[in-house]
Amino acid sequence: MRRADIKDEPATYERLVYKNTSVYHYMRISLVLENENTRLSAAQLKQLIVSGLRDLYGEVGSAFPFDLLKFDARALTGVLRVYNSGLVKLWSALTLLGSYQNERCSFRVTQVSPFLLTLSGNSRELELELD
Amino acid sequence: MYPELAKCPRSLLVCEKSNFEHEKSRHDTHVSKHYFNHKVSVVIPECGALSSRLATVINNFSKYFLVKNLPVYEFLDKDFLKNVVWNGALYALSYKTSIDQDNTIALLPSSQLILSVDKDTYEQLGLEGKPSQYNHRQPMRYVVTIDLTDKSMDPEGKRYQRVLSCLKERVPLKSDFLLGRHNSGANGDRALQSLLSRYQWKEHRPVVSSHTLKDLPCPSLHALDLRGDQRSCDPHSFLEWLGAVSAGVSCDNTAASFLSTYICPEPQTLVSQALHCTVSGLLLPEDIYSLLQELRRYFDEPKFTSWLSLTVHGFMDSPVSWGDAEHGFHKGGENFYNLVLFKNQDYWLHMGTGSHDRCPP
Numbered sequence: 275m276r277r278a279d280i281k282d283e284p285a286t287y288e289r290l291v292y293k294n295t296s297v298y299h300y301m302r303i304s305l306v307l308e309n310e311n312t313r314l315s316a317a318q319l320k321q322l323i324v325s326g327l328r329d330l331y332g333e334v335g336s337a338f339p340f341d342l343l344k345f346d347a348r349a350l351t352g353v354l355r356v357y358n359s360g361l362v363k364l365w366s367a368l369t370l371l372g373s374y375q376n377e378r379c380s381f382r383v384t385q386v387s388p389f390l391l392t393l394s395g396n397s398r399e400l401e402l403e404l405d
Numbered sequence: 406m407y408p409e410l411a412k413c414p415r416s417l418l419v420c421e422k423s424n425f426e427h428e429k430s431r432h433d434t435h436v437s438k439h440y441f442n443h444k445v446s447v448v449i450p451e452c453g454a455l456s457s458r459l460a461t462v463i464n465n466f467s468k469y470f471l472v473k474n475l476p477v478y479e480f481l482d483k484d485f486l487k488n489v490v491w492n493g494a495l496y497a498l499s500y501k502t503s504i505d506q507d508n509t510i511a512l513l514p515s516s517q518l519i520l521s522v523d524k525d526t527y528e529q530l531g532l533e534g535k536p537s538q539y540n541h542r543q544p545m546r547y548v549v550t551i552d553l554t555d556k557s558m559d560p561e562g563k564r565y566q567r568v569l570s571c572l573k574e575r576v577p578l579k580s581d582f583l584l585g586r587h588n589s590g591a592n593g594d595r596a597l598q599s600l601l602s603r604y605q606w607k608e609h610r611p612v613v614s615s616h617t618l619k620d621l622p623c624p625s626l627h628a629l630d631l632r633g634d635q636r637s638c639d640p641h642s643f644l645e646w647l648g649a650v651s652a653g654v655s656c657d658n659t660a661a662s663f664l665s666t667y668i669c670p671e672p673q674t675l676v677s678q679a680l681h682c683t684v685s686g687l688l689l690p691e692d693i694y695s696l697l698q699e700l701r702r703y704f705d706e707p708k709f710t711s712w713l714s715l716t717v718h719g720f721m722d723s724p725v726s727w728g729d730a731e732h733g734f735h736k737g738g739e740n741f742y743n744l745v746l747f748k749n750q751d752y753w754l755h756m757g758t759g760s761h762d763r764c765p766p
Binding site: 284285287288289290291292293294295296297316317320339341343344353355358359363385386388389391393394395396397400402403404 | 410411412413415416417418419420421422423424426427429430443444446471473500503583605606607609628629631632640641644645647648649651652653654655663664665666667685686716718719720721722736737738739741743747749750751752757759764
Protein backbone atom coordinates (compact mmCIF):
# COMPACT_ATOMS: atom_id res chain seq x y z
CA MET A 275 0.00 0.00 0.00
CA ARG A 276 1.23 3.47 -0.81
CA ARG A 277 1.32 6.24 1.75
CA ALA A 278 -0.92 9.13 0.75
CA ASP A 279 1.71 11.81 1.29
CA ILE A 280 4.34 10.24 -0.95
CA LYS A 281 3.84 11.29 -4.55
CA ASP A 282 5.83 10.25 -7.56
CA GLU A 283 5.80 13.65 -9.20
CA PRO A 284 9.18 14.72 -10.55
CA ALA A 285 11.06 17.17 -8.35
CA THR A 286 11.05 20.82 -9.36
CA TYR A 287 14.38 22.58 -9.65
CA GLU A 288 15.72 24.03 -6.43
CA ARG A 289 19.16 25.38 -5.63
CA LEU A 290 20.54 26.11 -2.18
CA VAL A 291 23.90 27.67 -1.45
CA TYR A 292 25.35 27.13 1.99
CA LYS A 293 28.31 29.27 2.96
CA ASN A 294 30.30 28.29 6.04
CA THR A 295 27.43 26.22 7.36
CA SER A 296 29.43 23.14 8.21
CA VAL A 297 29.62 23.22 12.01
CA TYR A 298 32.54 20.82 12.17
CA HIS A 299 36.03 20.48 10.79
CA TYR A 300 37.65 17.09 10.33
CA MET A 301 41.33 16.27 10.66
CA ARG A 302 43.30 13.26 9.65
CA ILE A 303 46.23 12.89 12.02
CA SER A 304 49.07 10.51 12.61
CA LEU A 305 51.17 10.07 15.72
CA VAL A 306 54.90 9.53 15.46
CA LEU A 307 56.52 7.95 18.51
CA GLU A 308 60.21 7.73 19.28
CA ASN A 309 59.94 4.06 20.15
CA GLU A 310 58.13 2.30 17.32
CA ASN A 311 57.08 -0.55 19.60
CA THR A 312 55.01 1.63 21.93
CA ARG A 313 51.32 0.85 21.56
CA LEU A 314 48.38 2.87 22.73
CA SER A 315 44.62 2.50 22.62
CA ALA A 316 42.07 4.93 21.23
CA ALA A 317 41.14 6.07 24.74
CA GLN A 318 44.81 6.71 25.60
CA LEU A 319 45.25 8.74 22.43
CA LYS A 320 42.22 10.87 23.17
CA GLN A 321 43.43 11.36 26.76
CA LEU A 322 46.83 12.43 25.41
CA ILE A 323 45.22 15.09 23.22
CA VAL A 324 42.94 16.27 26.03
CA SER A 325 45.92 16.69 28.35
CA GLY A 326 47.83 18.54 25.62
CA LEU A 327 44.91 20.95 25.25
CA ARG A 328 44.73 21.47 29.00
CA ASP A 329 48.47 22.20 29.24
CA LEU A 330 48.23 24.83 26.52
CA TYR A 331 44.88 26.51 27.15
CA GLY A 332 44.11 25.70 30.76
CA GLU A 333 41.06 24.05 32.26
CA VAL A 334 38.55 26.58 30.91
CA GLY A 335 40.16 27.21 27.52
CA SER A 336 40.29 23.51 26.74
CA ALA A 337 36.71 22.80 27.76
CA PHE A 338 35.24 22.05 24.34
CA PRO A 339 34.19 18.71 22.93
CA PHE A 340 35.86 16.89 20.04
CA ASP A 341 35.49 13.35 18.74
CA LEU A 342 37.99 10.71 17.81
CA LEU A 343 35.91 9.25 15.00
CA LYS A 344 38.37 6.56 14.03
CA PHE A 345 41.70 5.23 15.24
CA ASP A 346 44.00 2.70 13.67
CA ALA A 347 46.15 1.42 16.54
CA ARG A 348 48.67 -0.25 14.26
CA ALA A 349 49.39 2.69 11.96
CA LEU A 350 48.71 5.24 14.76
CA THR A 351 46.47 7.29 12.49
CA GLY A 352 43.11 8.74 13.34
CA VAL A 353 40.29 11.04 12.31
CA LEU A 354 39.16 13.87 14.59
CA ARG A 355 35.97 15.90 14.46
CA VAL A 356 35.86 19.28 16.16
CA TYR A 357 33.52 22.28 16.17
CA ASN A 358 34.85 25.07 13.94
CA SER A 359 35.42 27.26 16.97
CA GLY A 360 37.80 24.69 18.45
CA LEU A 361 39.83 23.93 15.30
CA VAL A 362 42.67 26.40 15.87
CA LYS A 363 43.03 25.40 19.51
CA LEU A 364 43.01 21.69 18.77
CA TRP A 365 45.47 22.06 15.90
CA SER A 366 47.87 24.19 17.94
CA ALA A 367 47.70 21.77 20.88
CA LEU A 368 48.49 18.87 18.53
CA THR A 369 51.44 20.77 17.07
CA LEU A 370 52.90 21.53 20.47
CA LEU A 371 52.37 18.09 21.98
CA GLY A 372 55.81 16.61 22.40
CA SER A 373 55.75 13.69 24.78
CA TYR A 374 53.72 10.64 25.69
CA GLN A 375 54.63 8.95 28.99
CA ASN A 376 58.11 10.52 29.00
CA GLU A 377 58.69 9.43 25.43
CA ARG A 378 59.13 11.98 22.68
CA CYS A 379 56.33 12.09 20.16
CA SER A 380 54.80 14.36 17.55
CA PHE A 381 51.51 14.67 15.71
CA ARG A 382 51.35 15.11 11.96
CA VAL A 383 48.18 16.68 10.58
CA THR A 384 47.84 15.17 7.12
CA GLN A 385 44.50 16.59 6.04
CA VAL A 386 41.98 19.13 7.27
CA SER A 387 38.57 19.75 5.74
CA PRO A 388 35.08 21.00 6.58
CA PHE A 389 33.76 17.85 4.81
CA LEU A 390 34.38 14.39 6.25
CA LEU A 391 33.76 13.02 2.76
CA THR A 392 36.95 14.56 1.35
CA LEU A 393 39.10 12.76 3.90
CA SER A 394 38.61 9.58 1.92
CA GLY A 395 39.48 11.23 -1.40
CA ASN A 396 42.96 12.68 -0.95
CA SER A 397 44.61 12.90 -4.37
CA ARG A 398 47.98 13.66 -2.76
CA GLU A 399 48.02 10.03 -1.69
CA LEU A 400 47.79 8.74 -5.27
CA GLU A 401 50.98 6.73 -5.71
CA LEU A 402 51.74 5.47 -9.19
CA GLU A 403 54.80 3.49 -10.10
CA LEU A 404 56.68 3.70 -13.32
CA ASP A 405 58.12 0.18 -13.32
CA MET B 406 40.32 34.24 24.44
CA TYR B 407 41.07 35.85 21.08
CA PRO B 408 38.00 35.75 18.81
CA GLU B 409 40.29 35.20 15.78
CA LEU B 410 41.05 31.77 17.16
CA ALA B 411 37.47 30.69 16.54
CA LYS B 412 37.49 31.69 12.84
CA CYS B 413 37.68 29.20 10.00
CA PRO B 414 38.35 29.51 6.28
CA ARG B 415 35.19 29.70 4.19
CA SER B 416 33.62 26.63 2.67
CA LEU B 417 30.81 26.34 0.16
CA LEU B 418 28.21 23.68 -0.38
CA VAL B 419 25.79 24.04 -3.28
CA CYS B 420 22.80 21.70 -3.31
CA GLU B 421 20.46 21.23 -6.24
CA LYS B 422 17.34 19.19 -6.68
CA SER B 423 15.99 18.32 -10.11
CA ASN B 424 14.95 15.48 -12.37
CA PHE B 425 17.18 13.83 -15.00
CA GLU B 426 14.37 14.08 -17.51
CA HIS B 427 13.88 17.82 -17.10
CA GLU B 428 14.78 19.64 -20.27
CA LYS B 429 16.94 22.15 -18.47
CA SER B 430 18.63 19.71 -16.11
CA ARG B 431 22.33 20.54 -16.05
CA HIS B 432 23.67 17.32 -14.57
CA ASP B 433 25.53 16.46 -17.78
CA THR B 434 27.31 19.84 -17.85
CA HIS B 435 28.31 19.55 -14.20
CA VAL B 436 29.81 16.13 -14.83
CA SER B 437 31.56 16.98 -18.09
CA LYS B 438 32.99 20.29 -16.81
CA HIS B 439 34.63 18.77 -13.75
CA TYR B 440 37.72 17.79 -15.67
CA PHE B 441 40.20 16.24 -13.27
CA ASN B 442 38.69 13.51 -11.15
CA HIS B 443 40.69 11.39 -8.80
CA LYS B 444 38.20 9.11 -7.14
CA VAL B 445 34.64 7.93 -7.66
CA SER B 446 32.69 6.21 -4.95
CA VAL B 447 29.29 4.56 -5.25
CA VAL B 448 27.12 3.62 -2.27
CA ILE B 449 24.06 1.44 -2.91
CA PRO B 450 21.93 0.44 0.10
CA GLU B 451 20.34 -3.03 0.10
CA CYS B 452 22.80 -4.32 -2.47
CA GLY B 453 25.30 -7.12 -1.98
CA ALA B 454 27.41 -7.10 -5.12
CA LEU B 455 27.97 -5.06 -8.27
CA SER B 456 25.60 -6.05 -11.05
CA SER B 457 27.36 -7.34 -14.14
CA ARG B 458 26.28 -4.30 -16.16
CA LEU B 459 27.70 -1.88 -13.60
CA ALA B 460 30.89 -3.92 -13.34
CA THR B 461 31.30 -3.77 -17.12
CA VAL B 462 30.95 0.02 -17.15
CA ILE B 463 33.45 0.39 -14.31
CA ASN B 464 35.96 -2.00 -15.84
CA ASN B 465 35.74 -0.09 -19.11
CA PHE B 466 36.99 3.15 -17.56
CA SER B 467 39.71 4.55 -19.82
CA LYS B 468 43.31 3.79 -19.04
CA TYR B 469 45.70 6.69 -18.56
CA PHE B 470 49.42 7.33 -18.77
CA LEU B 471 52.06 8.54 -16.37
CA VAL B 472 54.84 10.28 -18.30
CA LYS B 473 58.09 11.27 -16.61
CA ASN B 474 59.76 14.65 -17.11
CA LEU B 475 57.63 15.77 -19.99
CA PRO B 476 58.51 19.30 -21.19
CA VAL B 477 55.42 21.48 -21.60
CA TYR B 478 56.41 22.60 -25.11
CA GLU B 479 55.73 19.05 -26.33
CA PHE B 480 52.02 19.88 -26.16
CA LEU B 481 52.67 22.53 -28.84
CA ASP B 482 54.16 20.07 -31.30
CA LYS B 483 52.37 20.66 -34.63
CA ASP B 484 51.44 17.04 -35.23
CA PHE B 485 50.30 16.60 -31.62
CA LEU B 486 48.23 19.80 -31.72
CA LYS B 487 46.52 18.82 -34.93
CA ASN B 488 45.75 15.19 -34.15
CA VAL B 489 45.30 15.14 -30.39
CA VAL B 490 44.78 18.53 -28.75
CA TRP B 491 42.45 20.12 -31.28
CA ASN B 492 40.31 16.99 -31.42
CA GLY B 493 39.50 17.59 -27.78
CA ALA B 494 39.16 14.98 -25.07
CA LEU B 495 42.82 15.11 -23.98
CA TYR B 496 43.26 15.60 -20.26
CA ALA B 497 46.74 16.32 -18.91
CA LEU B 498 47.63 17.25 -15.35
CA SER B 499 51.04 17.57 -13.76
CA TYR B 500 51.58 14.78 -11.24
CA LYS B 501 52.84 15.21 -7.67
CA THR B 502 52.94 18.98 -7.96
CA SER B 503 51.31 20.81 -5.07
CA ILE B 504 49.43 23.87 -6.22
CA ASP B 505 50.27 25.78 -3.04
CA GLN B 506 54.02 25.51 -3.65
CA ASP B 507 55.00 24.13 -7.06
CA ASN B 508 54.39 25.05 -10.67
CA THR B 509 51.26 23.19 -11.73
CA ILE B 510 50.25 22.64 -15.33
CA ALA B 511 47.04 21.37 -16.88
CA LEU B 512 45.79 20.90 -20.42
CA LEU B 513 42.01 20.92 -20.57
CA PRO B 514 39.96 19.08 -23.21
CA SER B 515 38.81 22.51 -24.36
CA SER B 516 42.43 22.93 -25.59
CA GLN B 517 43.33 25.48 -22.94
CA LEU B 518 46.80 25.18 -21.50
CA ILE B 519 46.91 26.45 -17.92
CA LEU B 520 50.17 27.24 -16.19
CA SER B 521 49.82 28.08 -12.50
CA VAL B 522 53.33 29.26 -11.65
CA ASP B 523 55.17 31.03 -8.84
CA LYS B 524 56.25 34.64 -9.18
CA ASP B 525 59.87 33.92 -10.16
CA THR B 526 58.92 31.52 -12.94
CA TYR B 527 56.26 33.94 -14.16
CA GLU B 528 58.72 36.79 -14.42
CA GLN B 529 61.28 34.69 -16.30
CA LEU B 530 58.68 33.11 -18.56
CA GLY B 531 57.56 36.34 -20.21
CA LEU B 532 54.05 35.16 -21.07
CA GLU B 533 51.05 37.26 -20.23
CA GLY B 534 48.99 36.02 -17.29
CA LYS B 535 46.98 37.14 -14.32
CA PRO B 536 47.80 37.14 -10.61
CA SER B 537 46.10 34.21 -8.92
CA GLN B 538 42.80 35.15 -7.23
CA TYR B 539 43.97 33.53 -4.05
CA ASN B 540 47.13 35.49 -3.38
CA HIS B 541 47.60 36.86 0.10
CA ARG B 542 48.86 40.45 0.12
CA GLN B 543 51.63 40.31 -2.47
CA PRO B 544 50.97 38.29 -5.62
CA MET B 545 53.16 35.19 -5.30
CA ARG B 546 51.41 33.05 -7.89
CA TYR B 547 50.29 33.78 -11.44
CA VAL B 548 48.06 31.93 -13.83
CA VAL B 549 48.85 31.90 -17.56
CA THR B 550 46.04 30.62 -19.78
CA ILE B 551 46.83 29.85 -23.41
CA ASP B 552 43.94 28.97 -25.69
CA LEU B 553 45.52 26.59 -28.18
CA THR B 554 42.54 26.84 -30.54
CA ASP B 555 42.91 30.61 -30.83
CA LYS B 556 43.76 31.93 -34.30
CA SER B 557 46.92 33.55 -32.99
CA MET B 558 48.18 30.12 -31.95
CA ASP B 559 48.34 28.90 -35.53
CA PRO B 560 51.71 27.11 -35.86
CA GLU B 561 52.78 29.54 -38.56
CA GLY B 562 51.86 32.60 -36.50
CA LYS B 563 54.10 34.89 -34.47
CA ARG B 564 52.40 34.26 -31.14
CA TYR B 565 52.83 30.51 -31.49
CA GLN B 566 56.54 30.98 -32.10
CA ARG B 567 56.80 33.26 -29.12
CA VAL B 568 54.99 30.87 -26.74
CA LEU B 569 57.12 28.01 -28.04
CA SER B 570 60.35 29.89 -27.48
CA CYS B 571 59.27 30.96 -23.97
CA LEU B 572 58.53 27.35 -23.01
CA LYS B 573 61.52 25.89 -24.83
CA GLU B 574 64.30 28.39 -24.24
CA ARG B 575 63.42 30.90 -21.53
CA VAL B 576 62.00 28.53 -18.94
CA PRO B 577 61.97 24.91 -20.08
CA LEU B 578 59.09 23.94 -17.78
CA LYS B 579 58.83 20.19 -17.32
CA SER B 580 56.99 17.89 -14.98
CA ASP B 581 55.64 14.38 -14.58
CA PHE B 582 52.22 14.24 -16.21
CA LEU B 583 49.07 12.19 -16.04
CA LEU B 584 47.57 11.94 -19.52
CA GLY B 585 44.11 10.64 -20.29
CA ARG B 586 42.31 10.55 -23.59
CA HIS B 587 38.78 9.56 -24.41
CA ASN B 588 38.43 9.55 -28.19
CA SER B 589 40.76 7.16 -29.87
CA GLY B 590 41.20 8.08 -33.49
CA ALA B 591 43.99 6.31 -35.36
CA ASN B 592 45.89 9.53 -36.06
CA GLY B 593 45.53 10.63 -32.48
CA ASP B 594 46.86 7.32 -31.22
CA ARG B 595 49.86 7.59 -33.51
CA ALA B 596 50.64 11.17 -32.42
CA LEU B 597 50.27 10.25 -28.74
CA GLN B 598 52.46 7.17 -29.13
CA SER B 599 55.11 9.20 -30.89
CA LEU B 600 55.14 11.65 -27.96
CA LEU B 601 55.26 8.88 -25.38
CA SER B 602 58.07 7.05 -27.17
CA ARG B 603 60.42 9.96 -26.51
CA TYR B 604 59.96 9.76 -22.72
CA GLN B 605 59.70 7.25 -19.92
CA TRP B 606 56.05 6.33 -19.46
CA LYS B 607 53.68 3.70 -18.12
CA GLU B 608 50.07 2.87 -18.76
CA HIS B 609 47.79 2.64 -15.73
CA ARG B 610 44.29 1.36 -15.25
CA PRO B 611 41.88 2.84 -12.71
CA VAL B 612 41.95 0.79 -9.50
CA VAL B 613 38.58 -0.66 -8.49
CA SER B 614 37.76 -1.85 -5.00
CA SER B 615 34.40 -2.82 -3.60
CA HIS B 616 33.14 -4.21 -0.35
CA THR B 617 29.84 -4.93 1.33
CA LEU B 618 28.89 -3.31 4.63
CA LYS B 619 26.59 -5.28 6.92
CA ASP B 620 23.83 -3.95 9.22
CA LEU B 621 24.42 -0.33 8.40
CA PRO B 622 22.29 2.49 9.82
CA CYS B 623 21.29 4.51 6.79
CA PRO B 624 19.57 7.90 6.62
CA SER B 625 16.13 7.94 5.00
CA LEU B 626 15.93 10.41 2.17
CA HIS B 627 12.95 11.82 0.38
CA ALA B 628 13.55 13.41 -3.01
CA LEU B 629 11.29 16.39 -2.45
CA ASP B 630 12.87 17.33 0.88
CA LEU B 631 16.33 18.56 -0.10
CA ARG B 632 16.69 20.88 2.88
CA GLY B 633 15.97 18.10 5.33
CA ASP B 634 13.04 19.78 7.05
CA GLN B 635 11.01 16.68 7.81
CA ARG B 636 11.45 13.56 5.78
CA SER B 637 15.20 13.68 5.03
CA CYS B 638 18.26 14.67 6.98
CA ASP B 639 19.96 17.96 6.12
CA PRO B 640 22.64 17.97 3.36
CA HIS B 641 25.60 18.42 5.72
CA SER B 642 24.55 15.50 7.91
CA PHE B 643 23.99 13.34 4.85
CA LEU B 644 27.45 14.12 3.43
CA GLU B 645 28.98 13.55 6.86
CA TRP B 646 27.32 10.13 6.97
CA LEU B 647 28.63 9.32 3.47
CA GLY B 648 32.08 10.39 4.64
CA ALA B 649 31.75 8.16 7.69
CA VAL B 650 30.81 5.20 5.49
CA SER B 651 33.73 5.88 3.12
CA ALA B 652 36.25 6.28 5.92
CA GLY B 653 34.97 3.32 7.92
CA VAL B 654 33.86 5.44 10.89
CA SER B 655 31.56 3.70 13.34
CA CYS B 656 28.08 5.16 13.92
CA ASP B 657 27.64 2.98 16.98
CA ASN B 658 28.03 5.61 19.71
CA THR B 659 25.98 7.31 22.39
CA ALA B 660 25.88 10.94 23.46
CA ALA B 661 27.92 10.04 26.53
CA SER B 662 30.71 8.12 24.77
CA PHE B 663 34.20 9.32 25.67
CA LEU B 664 35.76 8.67 22.27
CA SER B 665 33.13 9.77 19.80
CA THR B 666 29.54 10.96 19.85
CA TYR B 667 28.96 10.50 16.14
CA ILE B 668 25.68 8.80 15.23
CA CYS B 669 23.81 8.29 11.98
CA PRO B 670 21.46 11.26 11.33
CA GLU B 671 17.68 10.93 11.77
CA PRO B 672 15.38 9.79 10.21
CA GLN B 673 17.25 6.54 9.71
CA THR B 674 16.66 2.89 8.91
CA LEU B 675 18.87 -0.11 9.41
CA VAL B 676 19.80 -1.80 6.14
CA SER B 677 21.03 -5.37 6.18
CA GLN B 678 23.76 -4.70 3.64
CA ALA B 679 25.12 -1.90 1.47
CA LEU B 680 27.63 -1.88 -1.35
CA HIS B 681 30.53 0.57 -1.33
CA CYS B 682 32.57 0.61 -4.51
CA THR B 683 35.45 3.00 -5.30
CA VAL B 684 37.48 3.65 -8.43
CA SER B 685 40.64 5.76 -8.33
CA GLY B 686 43.15 7.09 -10.82
CA LEU B 687 42.80 9.79 -13.47
CA LEU B 688 39.11 9.36 -14.24
CA LEU B 689 37.64 11.03 -17.29
CA PRO B 690 34.28 12.84 -17.13
CA GLU B 691 33.05 10.83 -20.13
CA ASP B 692 33.51 7.59 -18.18
CA ILE B 693 31.84 9.04 -15.10
CA TYR B 694 28.93 10.10 -17.26
CA SER B 695 28.48 6.56 -18.59
CA LEU B 696 28.60 5.28 -15.01
CA LEU B 697 25.90 7.79 -14.10
CA GLN B 698 23.74 6.68 -17.02
CA GLU B 699 24.10 3.04 -15.93
CA LEU B 700 23.25 3.94 -12.32
CA ARG B 701 20.09 5.65 -13.55
CA ARG B 702 19.07 2.31 -15.05
CA TYR B 703 19.56 0.62 -11.67
CA PHE B 704 15.95 1.33 -10.73
CA ASP B 705 14.54 -0.20 -13.94
CA GLU B 706 13.97 -3.35 -11.92
CA PRO B 707 12.26 -3.13 -8.52
CA LYS B 708 14.71 -2.55 -5.66
CA PHE B 709 14.43 -2.31 -1.90
CA THR B 710 16.30 0.97 -1.73
CA SER B 711 14.77 4.25 -2.84
CA TRP B 712 18.10 5.98 -3.50
CA LEU B 713 21.77 5.45 -4.26
CA SER B 714 24.73 7.79 -4.24
CA LEU B 715 27.65 8.63 -6.52
CA THR B 716 30.51 10.78 -5.22
CA VAL B 717 33.28 12.23 -7.38
CA HIS B 718 36.42 13.77 -5.87
CA GLY B 719 38.48 16.19 -7.92
CA PHE B 720 42.26 16.44 -7.79
CA MET B 721 43.20 18.72 -4.91
CA ASP B 722 46.09 20.21 -6.84
CA SER B 723 44.34 20.80 -10.13
CA PRO B 724 44.53 24.47 -11.24
CA VAL B 725 40.83 24.35 -12.19
CA SER B 726 37.74 22.92 -10.55
CA TRP B 727 34.66 23.29 -12.80
CA GLY B 728 35.33 24.55 -16.34
CA ASP B 729 38.19 27.03 -16.19
CA ALA B 730 37.33 28.35 -12.71
CA GLU B 731 40.57 28.76 -10.77
CA HIS B 732 41.15 26.31 -7.95
CA GLY B 733 43.63 26.60 -5.11
CA PHE B 734 44.69 24.90 -1.92
CA HIS B 735 44.43 26.58 1.45
CA LYS B 736 43.89 24.16 4.32
CA GLY B 737 42.53 21.54 1.93
CA GLY B 738 41.94 21.56 -1.80
CA GLU B 739 38.53 19.91 -1.69
CA ASN B 740 36.42 20.08 -4.84
CA PHE B 741 33.89 17.28 -5.10
CA TYR B 742 30.35 16.57 -6.12
CA ASN B 743 27.84 14.02 -5.05
CA LEU B 744 24.72 12.84 -6.84
CA VAL B 745 21.89 11.10 -5.03
CA LEU B 746 19.72 9.23 -7.53
CA PHE B 747 16.11 8.44 -6.70
CA LYS B 748 13.74 5.84 -8.10
CA ASN B 749 11.70 8.25 -10.21
CA GLN B 750 14.79 9.85 -11.87
CA ASP B 751 14.83 12.73 -9.41
CA TYR B 752 18.29 13.63 -8.22
CA TRP B 753 20.11 15.75 -5.71
CA LEU B 754 23.43 17.25 -6.60
CA HIS B 755 25.80 18.45 -3.87
CA MET B 756 28.92 20.37 -4.87
CA GLY B 757 31.46 21.26 -2.22
CA THR B 758 34.57 23.43 -2.30
CA GLY B 759 37.00 24.90 0.16
CA SER B 760 38.19 28.48 0.55
CA HIS B 761 40.29 28.76 -2.61
CA ASP B 762 37.56 28.13 -5.12
CA ARG B 763 34.82 29.98 -6.90
CA CYS B 764 31.21 29.09 -6.14
CA PRO B 765 30.43 25.88 -8.08
CA PRO B 766 28.42 26.49 -11.29
